[in-house]
Amino acid sequence: MKKYNFNAGPSILPREVIENTAKQILDFNGSGLSLMEISHRAKDFQPVVDESVALIKELLNVPEGYSVIFLGGGASLQFMQVPCNFLIKKAAYLNTGVWAKKAQKEAQFYGEVVEVASSADANYTFIPKGFIVPADADYLHITTNNTIYGTEIRKDLDVSVPLIADMSSDIFSRPIDVSKYDCIYAGAQKNLAMAGVTVIIVKDDKLGRAPRKIPTMLDYRTHVEKGSMFNTPPVVPIYSALENLRWIKRNGGVEAMDKRAHQRAELLYAEIDRNRLFEGTVKEEDRSLMNVCFVMSKEYAELEKDFLAFATEKGMVGIKGHRSVGGFRASCYNAMTLEGVEALVTCMKEFENRI
Numbered sequence: 001m002k003k004y005n006f007n008a009g010p011s012i013l014p015r016e017v018i019e020n021t022a023k024q025i026l027d028f029n030g031s032g033l034s035l036m037e038i039s040h041r042a043k044d045f046q047p048v049v050d051e052s053v054a055l056i057k058e059l060l061n062v063p064e065g066y067s068v069i070f071l072g073g074g075a076s077l078q079f080m081q082v083p084c085n086f087l088i089k090k091a092a093y094l095n096t097g098v099w100a101k102k103a104q105k106e107a108q109f110y111g112e113v114v115e116v117a118s119s120a121d122a123n124y125t126f127i128p129k130g131f132i133v134p135a136d137a138d139y140l141h142i143t144t145n146n147t148i149y150g151t152e153i154r155k156d157l158d159v160s161v162p163l164i165a166d167m168s169s170d171i172f173s174r175p176i177d178v179s180k181y182d183c184i185y186a187g188a189q190k191n192l193a194m195a196g197v198t199v200i201i202v203k204d205d206k207l208g209r210a211p212r213k214i215p216t217m218l219d220y221r222t223h224v225e226k227g228s229m230f231n232t233p234p235v236v237p238i239y240s241a242l243e244n245l246r247w248i249k250r251n252g253g254v255e256a257m258d259k260r261a262h263q264r265a266e267l268l269y270a271e272i273d274r275n276r277l278f279e280g281t282v283k284e285e286d287r288s289l290m291n292v293c294f295v296m297s298k299e300y301a302e303l304e305k306d307f308l309a310f311a312t313e314k315g316m317v318g319i320k321g322h323r324s325v326g327g328f329r330a331s332c333y334n335a336m337t338l339e340g341v342e343a344l345v346t347c348m349k350e351f352e353n354r355i
């Protein structure tokens with residue numbers, strides 16, 4: 001039976017990305033060696049990094065003066081690496097979920113942290129608006145897509161200080177104005193590649209200003225200067241990112257990804273709103289196009305397990321909600337097809353007809 005992968009992360013990738021990466025793992029560029037057993041300094045591997053960086057710059061329209069680097073450690077390492085490199089005196093954080101809160105916590109090791117707003121009291125069911133960012137903050141940190149709660153800031157905010165964004169779960173799903181950001185980072189395993197690599201886009205002239213000694217590995221300048229080759233980078237994950245970046249380009253770039261994201265999410269939210277058995281969990285205007293969270297309506301709460309079993313039997317994978325929200329979460333990253341969402345919607349309709 002066909003499986004539809006709605007996992008939140010690591011998550012769905014286009015089949016051809018997986019197949020092409022698998023081929024290179026068996027025989028890299030016809031060398032007779034595996035991608036897993038060559039040096040990252042082999043002359044064949046450098047073009048992989050170069051093309052990946054060039055595609056990221058092209059797809060996101062990255063202006064001059066920014067560098068793109070690949071690091072290990074996940075987005076979670078960035079929670080501390082960002083303030084270590086960018087926090088001079090004071091940083092502002094928008095608390096929109098567990099990941100946002102974790103980032104905020106790490107910044108406290110490096111200076112004053114101002115929480116400009118929080119929706120924690122409402123279990124992060126909305127994105128706070130109208131908050132005031134201190135004019136003397138070095139940056140405002142935001143989490144553009146809250147993977148666990150299903151809210152999203154799907155635009156580049158206009159604020160008086162530079163933005164720094166965790167875009168782990170919605171990068172490459174829409175065009176962005178990189179010039180508004182001093183730094184953008186994303187763990188690859190949600191919407192870009194297999195787990196193991198983090199993409200960081202940094203504004204070069206903002207580096208080296210923090211008033212502290214930064215250990216070599218944690219200093220972005222080390223990796224910018226060495227083109228992500230200061231130490232051994234995650235070779236296979238970077239290769240899988242390259243395949244996916246090529247796939248995004250072939251399929252119309254981030255503008256097309258944005259359109260697909262709208263089509264998928266609108267179809268699914270429409271069914272959640274129509275179907276008497278289900279309801280959405282977050283404020284409509286803040287609904288994420290990437291992670292669609294919903295629960296059984298109160299009257300039908302006892303049917304949660306039954307629906308999960310029913311949907312699983314029909315091939316839906318990974319739709320159980322995160323434990324802090326409950327219910328269901330259908331993650332609809334770039335590689336999810338409209339057909340996949342249609343299959344889930346059909347499931348919801350069929351289940352309704354049985355009740």
Ligand SMILES: *Cc1c(COP(=O)(O)O)cnc(C)c1O
Nearest residue numbers: 074075076099147166168169187
């Ligand atoms: C998954 C996730 C993280 C954590 O990523 P790791 O790579 O596991 O450290 C951070 N931020 C967001 C928005 C996420 O979705």
